[in-house]
Amino acid sequence: MKVSHYFEFEEHVTGGVAASVDHQRKMFDRVGIEYTTEPTLDADxxxxxxxxxxxxxxxRRARSAGVPVVAHTHVTAEDFGDSFRFTNALARPLKPYLRRAYGLADRLVCPSEYNRDLIEEYADVPTTVISNGVDREKLAGFESFEDEYRGRYDLDLPTVFMVGHVIKRKGLETFVETAHRTPDVDFVWFGPIDRSLKGRETTRLVDEAPANCTFTGFVDDIRGAYAAGDIFCFPTHEENEGIALLEAMAAGKPLVVRDIETFSWLKDGEECLKVGDERDATGEASAADTEARGDNVEGFVDAIDELRDADRRAALGASAAERSEEFSLDAIADRYRSLYADLA
Incomplete structure (x- = not known):
């Protein structure tokens, strides 16, 4: 069997989508799937x-030629907003475009159950859920980087951290405000800032962050982030899955996440700490909270306070590491072979 595994804009796209594609190709190598990275109809x-x-x-050409088409649903209109400059304006016309594009597939691959639920509104096409997975080899030996990266950014234990592109959708405002309210704890966001691609609000939040909140920009070895960080704080508002979260789990780091549907598979209090939206006495989000997208900063502050205790961090991190095993590339790879065999 030969697969044409094409990643349009490969030379420009970074972040989670690029990591997912890299993981897919590593899985192909593990199970012996022959593939080319070029788009070609000379494939099964x-x-x-x-x-x-x-x-x-x-x-369109593949469908006419009878070649089965698989499309990955990395991109949704819901996930696109509050990311880079102009993405909010593009999110509305993106949905009808994706409906037509995804409708061309014989099978859609969704990185999570949550993503599949969204995609059901886009196209009447059979779906298969396959996690993006976590590449444990990429994290191998991360512990040895602790002293170097703590020293480089002057970080004291316990350090609250985040990994990924600095974008508003990922809870930038909450991260910064939580740092404001926890001045005796170091916060650090490891990942590209790309100021020219970001909106005014994003750059303002970065520039006005308190002294205990560091934005590193691009780091040369991501293992340093997981070595220097102690509490992975992921206050994202919208996520298809979250490869950085899976990496933090594999590294045995305790998680603090926003209580959104994407993370419904995580057990609160056992594998993570979840922070829900602020509610008024009737159980509804107040007008002020709605304007702030339901941010419950005090909830994040309380979660960080709970994880000041080293034993609590260790217990939560150990549970997260154990759960992460089901997302290893070895555990997932055969799903692609089964998928392609079903279509070819």
């Missing part, structure tokens, strides 16, 4: 990771 299956215009063109 053609698999698109981003449905850009070139991918749509090839998908």
């Amino acid at each position: 299956v053609i698999h698109f990771n981003l449905m850009g215009p070139r991918s749509v063109w090839y998908a």
Whole structure:
């Protein structure tokens, strides 16, 4: 079996989508799936990771030629907003475009059950859930970087950290405000800032962050982030899955996450601490909370306070590490072979 595994805009796209594609190809190598990274109809299956215009063109040709089409649903309109400059304006027309694009597939691959629920509103196409997975080899030996990275950014234990592109959707405002209210704890966000691509509000939040909140920009070895960080704080408002979260789990770090549907599979109090939206006495979000997108900063402060205790951090991190085993590339790889065999 040969797969055309195409990633449009591969030379430009970074972050979670790029990591997912890298993980997929490593899984192919593990189970002996032959593939080319070029879009070609000389294959048993053609698999698109981003449905850009070139991918749509090839998908139409593939359908005419009887070649099964697989499309990955990394992108949704819900996930697109509050990311980079102009993405909010583009999110509305993106949905009808994706409906047409995803509708060209014979099978859609969704990185999570939550993502599949969203995608059911886009196209009447069979779906298969396959996690993006976590590459444990990429994290190998991360502990040895602790002294270097703590020293580089002057971080004291326990350090609250986040990994990924600095974008508002991922809970930037909550992260910064929690740091404001916890001045005796170090906060650090490891990942590219890309100021030219970000809106005014994002750059303002970074520039006005308190002294105990550091933005590192791009780091040369991501293992240093998981070595220097002690509490993984992920206050994202919208996420299809979250590879950085899976990496933090594999590294045995305790998690503090926003209580959103994406993370419904995590057990609160056992594998993470979840922070819900603020509610008034009737159980409804107040007008002020709605304007702030339901942020419950005090809830994040309380969770960080609970994890000042080293034993609590260790217990929560150990449970997270154990749960992460089901997301290893070895555990997932056969799902692709089964998927392609079902279609070819």
